[in-house]
Amino acid sequence: MLLVAGTVACTGACGNAPNNSNDNSQNRPRVPAASAQPAPASGPRSAPGDGAAGADGDWTTPGRDPGLTRFSPLDQITPQTVSQLGVKATFSTGFVRGHEAAPLVVGNTMYIVTPFPNVLYALDLTKPGLPAKWTYEPKPIASAQGVACCDVVNRGAAYADGLVVYNTLDNRTVAIDAASGQARWVTTLDDINTGATMTMAPLIARGKVYVGNSGGELGVRGWLTALDLQTGKQVWRAYATGPDKDVLIGPRFRPYYEKDRGIDLGIHTWPGLAWKQGGGTAWGWVSYDPALNLIFYGTSNPGPWNSEQRPGDNKWTAGVFARDADSGEAVWFYQLSPHDLWDYDGVNESVLVDLPIGGAMRKVLLRADRDGYLYVLDRTSGQVLSADPFVHVTSTHGIDLKTGRPMENEAKHPYVGTVVRDICPAAPGGKDWQPTAFSPRTGYLYIPANNLCMDFEGVEANYIAGTPYVGANVRMYAGPGGNRGEFIAWDPVARKKVWSIKESFPVWSGVVATAGGVVFYGTMEGWFKALDAKSGQLLWQFKTGSGIIGQPVTYTGPDGKQYVAVLSGVGGWSGAVVAGQLDVRDATAALGFANAMTDLPQATTRGGTLYVFGLP
């Protein structure tokens, strides 16, 4: 029934049977494509364009490896030494909007992408104070700022084969020569007049650059595109709505669940031509499994938020695609939120690990989803092995593992002209874009989570290209306990929370986990924290100049010492009240997030700075 061509044959009854994983004897979590990669024997430390992680001391792609584990094999910084961490260098980016990017480190150079206007700095790690070697300014169209839904952020660059590749807010993918700072190629992929922008970080694998658009709040038709790494020419594009040929659905497509099967569902699960403005943008993360030669990514919420204007399941929005990395053909799809009612976008990262489940090592995909559930999927088939709530959930009663459908709570169903209260999680979900990290040492997934609920009123949405297409009045507030954020260590095998730290504000930063047994994350007040990976004990913290919503990284400097780097600079959807100087007297400001963040302007101020921490 379920044949994934060329890889793993599996039947519907395979839930308890071992798949043909090549190592069933090893009964501990593994990170298949990540840090086990040895450094190249000679030549500069670099990530080849085949999707491997860089050398141990490098950080060449925001997820660190193509499985997006954000786990570093470095171990000089340990629970014993971490208290000696101090600031080794700082660098002002010159901009005040939200800094969500991960710094990259390749050899002796660090690369930082700023929010709009998307300047790329190359910093020299060999010199005191990290002076800039060169600066690349793409000068994006200023009007692009007016179609970026949730602050003018950028989530970073990716490096391979001597090129630093990233997206600009005005829909260009640029490849910059890492040595000279000159553009090798620039490819324009969409038009701001449709409402499209680009904010995601590319993934590079198989000599290709995978990029997607943003604009699920502006009725943009979502796509993921593969570009040739050397030339920037488009290899394929897969839309998230419309006919099967546009979605690259063909004979290899074998969704696990009945609900995701059928012809041209990208048209038939929409009223009329609504699919043309239906969202499903790929603004989150792309991961890659070299053994299966599949890429995995999520599609955004359907547009508009007002669900009464789009009866149907709204394929292929709010779900996960597995595609052939070379041809782009869809191999499976799992719709997390069919006919999404609450902006439960499906773009969150799919972390690729092998876990002992049901007595066998399984190739799985971990997703801390917007809907508040921690999904463990068999990444060869798209089967949901488990789905457990990791935050307070009232919108659904659970996920039906037989049908793959969420069991919606009818009492929380929004309608036009009705205010539905206490919908948890709120629109930004149990976790938004901010990426998790997985440590194969502890076996825990570290989740930067939100504890937010919302009131929701549907209103009529008018589609005017290049303007918002939302149709909802929303106001958010803290969930039970009053803390708006939580940092959670989750055991995906035992399917339970191991420990957690309550945070006043949503935890909107990324996470890094290390072989030294330490995890790092930042708070929206600006604290950068180090925890014991095993126990969750707070070991060290430092107050940076602004709230942290960036992705921390760790690397080995030219002196052979381990460093940790993070961009400080509040903003993003959660921090828009500060970055955009919004007026919190309006509960619906920032699509309702402002109501939950009225005290953020007292807690932090805006401004982007890189911080580098190291041991004495």
Next chain:
Amino acid sequence: MMSRRVASCALLLCGVLLAGAGCERESRPFQQLPAASARTERPLLSQNTPGGRVGESPIDTGASPFQENAWGISEGKRLFEQYNCVGCHAHGGGGMGPALIDDRWIYGNRAANLFDTIVQGRPNGMPAFRNKIPDSQIWQLVAYIQSMGGHAPLAALPGRSDHMRVGTPENARPATPAVQTGHP
């Protein structure tokens, strides 16, 4: 004869060419330029006028015809939703676009500033609605936007909406004097 005719033709052609290009270059039509005063119809965005101010305040160039009109402001409120202004500015608190109920105005909040902002767009993201919306509706939007910050007669201000409460209604908001900040 033949050669003289050719020569005169050439001279004529040259004259035409000169009149077309060269003479235009040489002309000094300063008497035909519009008087400087004719170019002050649009509101100024600077309070710095070289040589000092002359005459009335150059900032204020009049009110919306609906400034004190409850129906016009109410129509503006409806249009603010229907043209998706609300998508970016929310109910005045802002989001993708700046807040409209506070005292910070990048390009000023006089009626003519707001009219220009809607028609021309602004470089940091405000779309240009020229030829998309009738002028009368733009003036209704202008009147409503001013009323959001309480800048309209109390009797004309909208009250509570029949929607989810998002904050204090327009007619209960304190009006704060606007400041043109110039920066987003």
